[in-house]
Structures are given as C-alpha cells and as structure tokens.
Amino acid sequence: MQLTGSEIVIECLKEQGVDTVFGYPGGAILNVYDALYKHRSEIRHILTSHEQGASHAADGYARATGKVGVCLATSGPGATNLVTGIATAYMDSVPLVAITCNVGVSLLGKDSFQEIDITGITMPITKHNYIVKDVNDLADTIRKAFDIARSGRPGPVLIDIPKDVTAEKAEYIKTEPIMTKKSNVEIKEEDIDLAVSMIEKSEKPFIFVGGGTVISNANQELMQFVNLVDAPVTDSLMGKGAFPGTDERYTGMLGMHGTKASNYGVSECDLLVVIGARFSDRVTGNTAKFAKNAKILQIDIDPAEMNKNVLITAGVVGDIAEVLSKINSKLKQQSHTEWIEKIKDYKQKYPLKYHEAGLTGPFIIEEIYRQTNGEAIITTEVGQHQMWAAQYYKYSEPRTLLTSGGLGTMGYGLGASLGAKVGCPDKTVINIAGDGCFRMNMNEIATAVRHQIPIIEVVINNHVLGMVRQWQNLFYEERYSATVLNDSVDFVKLAEAMGAKGICATSREEFNSAFEEALKANVPVLIDCQIDCDDKVWPMVAPGKAISDVFDEDDMK
Structure with missing residues (x-):
C-alpha cells in the first residue's frame, strides 16, 4: 500500500498502540497534522500552549501509565522548545518519542527559515535520535525508536523528518510491534x-x-x-x-x-x-x-x-x-x-515536624493526603514544595509521584499533570507548585481548560524563590539576591482569565474548604496558598557534608 510519509507516521503510531499525542503545529509539520486530522477519532491530540508543555505532558503520560509518551513539534524554535522536556525525560529514564519535522532535504544546512540541527542539539540528551531523509526508511525508523525508548533503561528518542519526506510516497506494510524483553542482559x-x-x-x-x-x-x-x-x-x-x-x-x-x-x-x-x-x-x-x-x-x-x-x-x-x-x-x-x-x-x-500554627507547606501536603486518602497522582514542580510533597505525602503505589528529579526542571509539573490525567482519567491528579515555578509554564492552565482536563493546581505561594532563599538564609548571610518576587501578580485572576476556577487560601480552614471544593468541581482549579516567605524544608544536609551531619530547626537553636 502506497502512503505518504505523513500517513506512514500516523499508521506507525497506531501500530505502537498510541492513543494520545501532545504537540503544537507549524509549517514544517503541517503534512503530519493533516494526516492526524483524518485519524482524530483514533489518536487524540492535545494542543498545548507551548512545545515545552507538550514534552512535559508526554513525559507525565509515560510516567503515570508506563507507556511511551509522544510529542510533536515543528522545525526551528518548535523543536528547540522541546529540548528541556527531552532532557528532563533523559535524566529520569522516561520512555518518550519526540517527532519533529524540518525543512526539506535540499534546504538542510543552508540556514533556511526555521531550520535547526535538532539531532545535533539533542544527541547528548537522547538514547538515540534520527533524521530520516528517505521516506522508504521512515516506518522502520519509527518502530526502532519506540523499541529503543521502552527497552532496557528507558529514555527519550527523537525522530526528525524533513518536510518533503512527509509528502513523498513509499510502500507501507502494517507490522505488529514486537514487545522486546525489558532487558537483554543475562543475569549472572x-x-x-x-x-x-x-x-x-x-x-x-x-x-x-x-x-x-x-x-x-x-x-x-x-x-x-x-x-x-x-x-x-x-x-x-x-x-x-x-x-x-x-x-x-x-x-x-x-x-x-x-x-x-x-x-x-x-x-x-x-x-x-x-x-x-x-x-x-x-x-x-x-x-x-x-x-x-x-x-x-x-x-x-x-x-x-x-x-x-x-x-x-x-x-x-x-x-x-x-x-x-x-x-x-x-x-x-x-x-x-x-x-x-x-x-x-x-x-x-526524630519524626518529621513543622510549626503547628498557620498555613504551611507541610500542612497543605498532609491535608491533600488526608482528603485524597493517599490515592491521588501527585506531580510537582521543583523546590521547597517538591521536598514537602516527598516528605509528607505517603506514596503507597508506584507511578503516583511524578517529579523532575535529575534535571530539576521548574515548570515541569503542570504539563506533567495534564499528561497524567489524560493517561489515568479515573485518578485525581494534583500538581504541587511554588509561585516561582508556576510563572514558568502557567500558560498550560489554558490547555487544561481547552481540553477539559480537570487537574488541581496547588500553588504554595511564599512570594520568593523558596529553596534558593533558604540557601541564601543559611549559607549566604541573608543576601537575598534576585529571589524576592514582590510584584502584584494575582494567580486567582490569572486562572480565571484562562477559564479555570481560582481560589485563594490564607489559613488552614480556607485551604481545607478550598481543596474540598476543588475535588468536587471536576474542572481545572487553581488554589493560591499564601504561606510565610521564611518557611524552610527540614531536615537538611549542608553542601559538602556527610548525610550523618543532617540538622533541623531544633539543632539550629
């Protein structure tokens, strides 16, 4: 059967059991999106607000489900906007296939409009990557990419396809995917x-x-x-x-x-x-x-x-x-x-403990645990809130904490929560964010609204870059260089402007009722939780010290 390269891409995705892709279209990848339109009843496309959001969503989908996540982007800046998400997946061994399209083969290497050597850029942060210049190689390359992504130690694979290859025709023969063994290593x-x-x-x-x-x-x-x-x-x-x-x-x-x-x-x-x-x-x-x-x-x-x-x-x-x-x-x-x-x-x-008065990060996490019976999928951004989410929520099942551990990517969690909720629609999905991280990719709230993905965004808002401030407080003699976020940004109004429900919580009672309301809402909800700027993550080990030198607030006294 003769198919165009773009049709081969879609058929190969169907072969691999792909039911959802996350992406953002552009000129070079138009042929693929046109083919995807004809198969929209078989493969759901989530249009994110930014390509980085697409890569994080595909990552969250993969972590939550154990399947290979897929994201799409066009050439040039579209492709480079995936880089942080690909690196995040690489550091945490997440199976991901990123498909980008490039300028035509004859235009490669000529500084053409929106041309970029994305395979060169991503070589250090992928398990493998390909540029496919012959349509006859396309189907087998896609199949290899999925096999590499999920086998052994999983990781991301990128496939770059020049636009003319997506338009050319080749013989396509449907192939059932061979599910490789998790490891080919013989255990001694x-x-x-x-x-x-x-x-x-x-x-x-x-x-x-x-x-x-x-x-x-x-x-x-x-x-x-x-x-x-x-x-x-x-x-x-x-x-x-x-x-x-x-x-x-x-x-x-x-x-x-x-x-x-x-x-x-x-x-x-x-x-x-x-x-x-x-x-x-x-x-x-x-x-x-x-x-x-x-x-x-x-x-x-x-x-x-x-x-x-x-x-x-x-x-x-x-x-x-x-x-x-x-x-x-x-x-x-x-x-x-x-x-x-x-x-x-x-x-x-030496139990974990925190201040008994007022609204604090640990209290918020414990209340989320209580109201979800420990059965939610928690995604996080990176910083103090991430550590509190790791310390105070009791995870009893795998694939229920999705967080950027290796790269430490601020802006990861919101996109990941979208992917997790799409992959596991019956699970409650909550993203724990800091106000600094929320600013990174807050535009994905609009994606949640557009696609009716009812995630809960809990912003632990201390009006500073909390983890960096903690280090400045303890090790830099309280020189708070560029870590105070003293502006007038109103996260509740921002959420409402993007079509989500926004609630502000300044006390324990307000948070309890806000989160209870969010669980019942079945729409995207943001809760802006106002906490003190000098709340810290305890215990802690100072840089260069042994883990046995761990100390907490009581030790400081």
Whole structure:
C-alpha cells in the first residue's frame, strides 16, 4: 500500500498502540497534522500552549501509565522548545518519542527559515535520535525508536523528518510491534549467589530504593525481598511508591532533605542494598563519607551505573524485577529484630515536624493526603514544595509521584499533570507548585481548560524563590539576591482569565474548604496558598557534608 510519509507516521503510531499525542503545529509539520486530522477519532491530540508543555505532558503520560509518551513539534524554535522536556525525560529514564519535522532535504544546512540541527542539539540528551531523509526508511525508523525508548533503561528518542519526506510516497506494510524483553542482559548466577551471601552475612542491612524499581514494576518482588531480608527501607525522590510509605519498616527519604532515621541508619548499617538508584549527589552528600561502615550491593539494569558515583562492593546487572525474583528464590528468611528496633527508635525520636500554627507547606501536603486518602497522582514542580510533597505525602503505589528529579526542571509539573490525567482519567491528579515555578509554564492552565482536563493546581505561594532563599538564609548571610518576587501578580485572576476556577487560601480552614471544593468541581482549579516567605524544608544536609551531619530547626537553636 502506497502512503505518504505523513500517513506512514500516523499508521506507525497506531501500530505502537498510541492513543494520545501532545504537540503544537507549524509549517514544517503541517503534512503530519493533516494526516492526524483524518485519524482524530483514533489518536487524540492535545494542543498545548507551548512545545515545552507538550514534552512535559508526554513525559507525565509515560510516567503515570508506563507507556511511551509522544510529542510533536515543528522545525526551528518548535523543536528547540522541546529540548528541556527531552532532557528532563533523559535524566529520569522516561520512555518518550519526540517527532519533529524540518525543512526539506535540499534546504538542510543552508540556514533556511526555521531550520535547526535538532539531532545535533539533542544527541547528548537522547538514547538515540534520527533524521530520516528517505521516506522508504521512515516506518522502520519509527518502530526502532519506540523499541529503543521502552527497552532496557528507558529514555527519550527523537525522530526528525524533513518536510518533503512527509509528502513523498513509499510502500507501507502494517507490522505488529514486537514487545522486546525489558532487558537483554543475562543475569549472572554467580552475582546472584554473591548477593545472597552478602545479605545472609549482614547483621545491620538497609535497603535503598530508587526510580529504577518503579520503572521495572518491581514493587511486588521488592516487598517479598524486604520481608525476607527483614530490613528497614529508605528511598530516593524518584523511588517513591515502589515501597509503601505507610509500611512500618519505611524510614522516609534519604539524603539532603531525608529523615534523620534514614540518614543515620544508612550511615550505621553494615550492608546497603541499593536497588535501581544512581547515587545522586543529593542522596549521598559527601561521597567519601557515604555509608562508610557498609558494604554496598547495587542492583541496576544499567552497568554504567556501577562504580560511577560511589564505589560498590558487588553489583548485579539486570532488570530489577528479574534480579529480585532470583534472589528471593535463593534467600533464606533473615531476622534483624535488634537492628529494626534501633531504627524504629530513630523514627520515634526524630519524626518529621513543622510549626503547628498557620498555613504551611507541610500542612497543605498532609491535608491533600488526608482528603485524597493517599490515592491521588501527585506531580510537582521543583523546590521547597517538591521536598514537602516527598516528605509528607505517603506514596503507597508506584507511578503516583511524578517529579523532575535529575534535571530539576521548574515548570515541569503542570504539563506533567495534564499528561497524567489524560493517561489515568479515573485518578485525581494534583500538581504541587511554588509561585516561582508556576510563572514558568502557567500558560498550560489554558490547555487544561481547552481540553477539559480537570487537574488541581496547588500553588504554595511564599512570594520568593523558596529553596534558593533558604540557601541564601543559611549559607549566604541573608543576601537575598534576585529571589524576592514582590510584584502584584494575582494567580486567582490569572486562572480565571484562562477559564479555570481560582481560589485563594490564607489559613488552614480556607485551604481545607478550598481543596474540598476543588475535588468536587471536576474542572481545572487553581488554589493560591499564601504561606510565610521564611518557611524552610527540614531536615537538611549542608553542601559538602556527610548525610550523618543532617540538622533541623531544633539543632539550629
């Protein structure tokens, strides 16, 4: 069957089971959008307000559903506007396919109108990328892109298609997608045996869970593993929900804003089992002092992560669910009652706490948790509110906290919430934002209204860039350089101007009723929560310090 390149694009998306794409049209990609129009009953297109919003929405869709997210953009600035979203997905191992179109093949390299070398630009932030100059290669390239995006350690792939290729014809033969194994790496039995031996010799094991466990859908295998090892469990920001935050063995997050129980426990353990985590600097603090009393056993699908940031004792390379299943089949039941009790004492002695009076970030997160019964999908921007959302909402399921962990992208959460709600329409989706972040991509509120996507936007508004101000307060002698947002922007009026419902909350009672109203509204709602500009995220580890040097407000006194 002879089809144009643009028709081949749409047919290949249908082959891959794509039901939703996020994007913004332009001249170079017009042929693809024309073909998409003819298939609008099969593939829903969400027109965002900005291409960056499209990339974040595709990312949020992928994280929430486990499917490959897809975004579309035209050439030049359309393509470059995707870059931050592609980099965000790359850093957090999110399966994404970005399709851009470029000027015609004969115009490439001539500084043509809206021409850009997008494959050159995105080479460092994609698993792979392509420019397709022959229509006969197009279908196979798209199929390869989806396979690469979702296999092994997932990540984004970009396909750039010159406009004339979208108009030329080629033979198209429908192909059923081959669902590749999650990993082609053969798990070595000797590595499994060594891991089992290390665990059985340990007297004070601690389990550290990262985002790879979520990606692998290994939460059931992880629970069995934790039961067998009989160890306390901590997680990274990206690992939230892989192990239930409600479980008595859970000690809270690890690292710069981790709990004292987690930071002290990891510093004192004799075996740290690291599952799908990459030893981010925000987790380890001073790497020379990280878990210095422990042997380290790392389990990861990517061999490049072994010994990259922290020297390990042993590692097992492979898909996490498969590795844990193999270990579980060989591991004898362990018992570490005394060690577990010591960590429980730390939890009781050093609980997370915040000021009891007034409207605060932690109170807002706890109230959201209470009113949603812990069953919502939470997306966040980046900053203090992100840390509060990680600390005070108890995630009991994977894929329920969507946040930019690696790149730290302000403006990520609102677009991601749109993608998550489209992918999981039966779930309540809430984006937790700071006022600085909301300013980055607030235009996507209009997208939520346009497409009737009933997300709830909670802006924790302290009229400053809160996390940067916290550092300025603690480490820069209160020199608040360019972090005070002392203007007259009214977020409620902004939301209403874009067609959403806006509510202002200045007290706990006002927030409680506002959020209750938002849950019932079934329309896009923004709640502007006014909090003090000097509320801080506690506990904290100072830069360059060991995680065992964690301190809080009481220690400051």
